Amino acid sequence: LGPVTTSESKLKHLVPRLQEALVEHLGHDGGKRILSLAVERVLSRPYSMVIIWRLKTQDDLERIVSKTVVHHPENLAITDRANQAIVEYEILLALSRRFQQVEKCSVPRPLAIIPELETYIMEFVDAGNLADDLRYARYLAAREGFDCLAEHYYHCGCWLRHFQEFTGIRRAGPEVLDAAVDRCADRLRLIEQAGDRHWPAGLGERIMTFLHEQQACLSGEEVLVTGRHGDFGPWNILVGSNGITVVDFLGYREDTIAIDLLSMLVLLENECHCLTSSGKRLAAVRDRFLEGFGPVPPVQRPVLLICESLHRICTVWGCISQGRDDIRRRIERGRSLQHNRDWLSQLGKRKLLWPAD
Numbered sequence: 001l002g003p004v005t006t007s008e009s010k011l012k013h014l015v016p017r018l019q020e021a022l023v024e025h026l027g028h029d030g031g032k033r034i035l036s037l038a039v040e041r042v043l044s045r046p047y048s049m050v051i052i053w054r055l056k057t058q059d060d061l062e063r064i065v066s067k068t069v070v071h072h073p074e075n076l077a078i079t080d081r082a083n084q085a086i087v088e089y090e091i092l093l094a095l096s097r098r099f100q101q102v103e104k105c106s107v108p109r110p111l112a113i114i115p116e117l118e119t120y121i122m123e124f125v126d127a128g129n130l131a132d133d134l135r136y137a138r139y140l141a142a143r144e145g146f147d148c149l150a151e152h153y154y155h156c157g158c159w160l161r162h163f164q165e166f167t168g169i170r171r172a173g174p175e176v177l178d179a180a181v182d183r184c185a186d187r188l189r190l191i192e193q194a195g196d197r198h199w200p201a202g203l204g205e206r207i208m209t210f211l212h213e214q215q216a217c218l219s220g221e222e223v224l225v226t227g228r229h230g231d232f233g234p235w236n237i238l239v240g241s242n243g244i245t246v247v248d249f250l251g252y253r254e255d256t257i258a259i260d261l262l263s264m265l266v267l268l269e270n271e272c273h274c275l276t277s278s279g280k281r282l283a284a285v286r287d288r289f290l291e292g293f294g295p296v297p298p299v300q301r302p303v304l305l306i307c308e309s310l311h312r313i314c315t316v317w318g319c320i321s322q323g324r325d326d327i328r329r330r331i332e333r334g335r336s337l338q339h340n341r342d343w344l345s346q347l348g349k350r351k352l353l354w355p356a357d
């Protein structure tokens with residue numbers, strides 16, 4: 001094995017099981033024999049352990065990726081609901097076939113699943129992270145880099161439209177919003193517990209009362225639902241010459257059609273709080289994203305209010321829970337926290353980010 005940097009015992013346990021699963025998978029796939037399987041890199045995250053492996057077979061040397069679910073206390077609502085390795089594996093299997101026909105838009109092809117280890121294996125995507133490319137939306141950044149960034153966001157819009165089409169769009173009762181409202185309550189609880197001086201006591205309760213009223217307004221109505229990525233943002237999008245590849249389907253489920261689109265719009269608005277960001281460039285990136293998506297579907301205002309509130313609440317929690325960092329980042333986080341807090345405290349009186357609002 002190559003150098004192992006973290007969770008030594010978990011890794012030791014995983015390696016032989018993974019090897020076993022791979023031998024079985026590759027045996028079916030043309031009878032290849034594994035000569036060696038070495039750890040190249042371990043990405044130990046709060047919600048997962050991603051390992052990049054070097055796989056040597058008789059006629060090939062390739063990289064593959066395993067992702068193992070971590071049961072983090074902040075994510076138990078998702079990880080206790082179902083085996084998320086199976087959830088991710090299955091949706092990737094369905095989507096990877098469909099995205100084959102879509103230019104510049106893809107998902108990693110899954111290779112095997114080991115349910116008892118809450119692990120699945122997928123192909124390695126040799127690409128950078130779109131979050132790093134947001135630096136091209138700053139003043140004085142290279143024009144070519146910015147054009148490329150805008151193009152990637154256009155493809156993100158295309159990807160989302162196809163994703164919704166592939167997973168299917170249908171009508172459902174307003175109870176589908178329960179998950180979003182519950183997540184708001186959960187994150188607001190954490191925010192209030194943190195006792196940050198920028199978050200007034202009692203605001204969380206006012207917001208929750210407002211969100212329950214919004215849900216009540218929808219009683220007897222139907223809302224549009226589709227597949228939800230659940231964490232649709234540049235941090236989960238890999239970019240290279242083949243366009244964009246969206247990763248990380250942890251928590252995939254059916255949800256309101258507005259949720260993923262608004263996730264990206266809230267993120268792009270939030271980038272404006274970066275001290276060197278160009279508002280004009282970010283607006284152009286947003287327009288390209290929406291152009292890629294195409295016409296937005298009709299969605300009731302209460303649904304939009306719930307979705308946008310959820311993303312803003314998560315943004316506030318992100319600002320509060322972030323560890324110590326440099327002064328510039330602290331200022332940016334402070335700006336973002338205050339802006340989102342002010343939006344939330346206006347209880348629906350502010351303009352929404354949804355393009356038709």
Ligand SMILES: Nc1ncnc2c1ncn2[C@@H]1O[C@H](COP(=O)(O)OP(=O)(O)OP(=O)(O)O)[C@@H](O)[C@H]1O
Pocket residue numbers: 043045046047048049050065067108122123124125126129235236247248249
């Ligand atoms: N198939 C892949 N090919 C190459 N890199 C990958 C692949 N899948 C995941 N990664 C890398 O691992 C990182 C983490 O994966 P993922 O987003 O699925 O897990 P996560 O627990 O949500 O982590 P994070 O909090 O960083 O988003 C990705 O940002 C990406 O850099």
Ligand SMILES: [Mg+2]
Pocket residue numbers: 231235236247248
């Ligand atoms: Mg992720």
